[in-house]
Amino acid sequence: MFRISRLTDYGIVVMAHLAECRDDDSHNARELAEDTQLPAPVVSKILKSLTRAGLLVSQRGSKGGYSLARSPDEIPVVEMITALEGPVGITECTIQPGACAQESSCQVRDPWHRINGAVHAALEKITLADLAKPIDPTGPFIPLVGMDGDETDHTASNAKALE
């Protein structure tokens, strides 16, 4: 379906929440689940993955919890996606060379690699900081030009958005 998994979506919400709490305190899994309104066991699972990937640091024991390993503007979206669902690649052959029997004769492989590179680059440039502060009109805008594909349906109002 060409979309990120729900787990990944959750993970990014949790990360964004951590980025908003500008403190360096660690937040435990239960607390984060409550704040984000997501099921606790799932949040716990996500946090472990993100920690293993080096995006979060964990502290065990009582008073333990999780906190960001780096500043939000140093955490690109692509890393979060990779942490939660493996390497970003539009087609199989962009990730696993050799997996496809048609590889040597494939006519469309090269363009796919380019498309993949483009998507990858876009996800690399957007950082957690961009996600956590979507409505700062004075701040640097999320650097995406030419996004004309989005204008078609906005049934759910943008206006309502965030307060």
Add this chain to the structure above:
Amino acid sequence: MFRISRLTDYGIVVMAHLAECRDDDSHNARELAEDTQLPAPVVSKILKSLTRAGLLVSQRGSKGGYSLARSPDEIPVVEMITALEGPVGITECTIQPGACAQESSCQVRDPWHRINGAVHAALEKITLADLAKPIDPTGPFIPLVGMDGDETDHTASNAKALE
């Protein structure tokens, strides 16, 4: 996993093959399966979907078959993907407003919409013609602008081309 399904991949290979045969003759499913080395029932299924989406025209009966509904340069990649796996949307809420309970309070929705728009735009600009002729250095390059952060230099995007 953030990648297109195998069916979609196959579909694009078949479409590219049709684009290469510059004739306007229709090619039947069996023939296309042989040419592309893909399993016949699968190719047949794909062809039906592509026809329903208006990317191919079909001709029934003996001497029947499939042919491109439009010129390859008028068939964007995003349409092929949409035909075979539904609307392109990174997150659920970019496709189904209202499906997510957190929508109203979601902090990251707006940036996701933008990211989605960027990916969508990239896939819209790349056409079947680009995929079918991947090695023409003089032709118009796959327009990957719009995925790139600084929009100052569109002309250079050809050469550096993301790899």
Add this chain to the structure above:
DNA sequence: GGATATCGGACTAAATAGGTCCTGTAAATA
């Protein structure tokens, strides 16, 4: 030592994708 919280897996259930097959219908041809 006891309470708290992460770590690492195993495990189940649900959803999706991949692939096959069958019946119906349209077109060409003899």
Add this chain to the structure above:
DNA sequence: TATTTACAGGACCTATTTAGTCCGATATCC
């Protein structure tokens, strides 16, 4: 008109992936 060819539209089954839960082990603080 009968026959053959080939698409149309599903139903259907299976394998894989994803979502979500749970538990024992381990680390830390008091």
